[in-house]
Amino acid sequence: RKEVEQDPGPFNVPEGATVAFNCTYSNSASQSFFWYRQDCRKEPKLLMSVYSSGNEDGRFTAQLNRASQYISLLIRDSKLSDSATYLCVVNGPAGNMLTFGGGTRLMVKP
């Protein structure tokens, strides 16, 4: 079983749609959670951290369910520029290490 699992997609959605990605993680000791975004042929970049109480940044909302070991990312009013791969990330297994999921690819169509 992978430590961080994501549906690879692709998710093909029209502009303006709302789309949600989920991810599950296996390490119950993980304390920090993130979503990174990776554009084609570019490096991963931090999109947002995920807090226990849930958090929102503009059109993006992230939520964490520790009991189910589940993280979600909701994108409202999708833009063409949102097309990318979204990586679910949890800290661990130790120190400042991060474990990355395989990513979910999003394609927003006009």
Add this chain to the structure above:
Amino acid sequence: DAGVIQSPRHEVTEMGQEVTLRCKPISGHDYLFWYRQTMMRGLELLIYFNNNVPIDDSGMPEDRFSAKMPNASFSTLKIQPSEPRDSAVYFCASSSQNTQETQYFGPGTRLLVL
């Protein structure tokens, strides 16, 4: 403020040759990470350093891979001898204790071993 710098950006070499990838972390960051990304395996951590000391190298695939960090502003990842299955994008990332585990990635080195 410069981000993480990696060189070369692209490398094409023949099987059996030595390959050296270079990384300059963000100034003031005390953690440095080397990752490898392939379509099949995604993003894998190879090794990471804290204050120039290797902490965990359990992700290094085999003895052909070695990494060094002689000072706070420079690290190398060496593959000797290289094999076609080493073809991948190699990313270097850095972070600081103060940034709460947020890692900043360099642009990567695309390696093709023929």
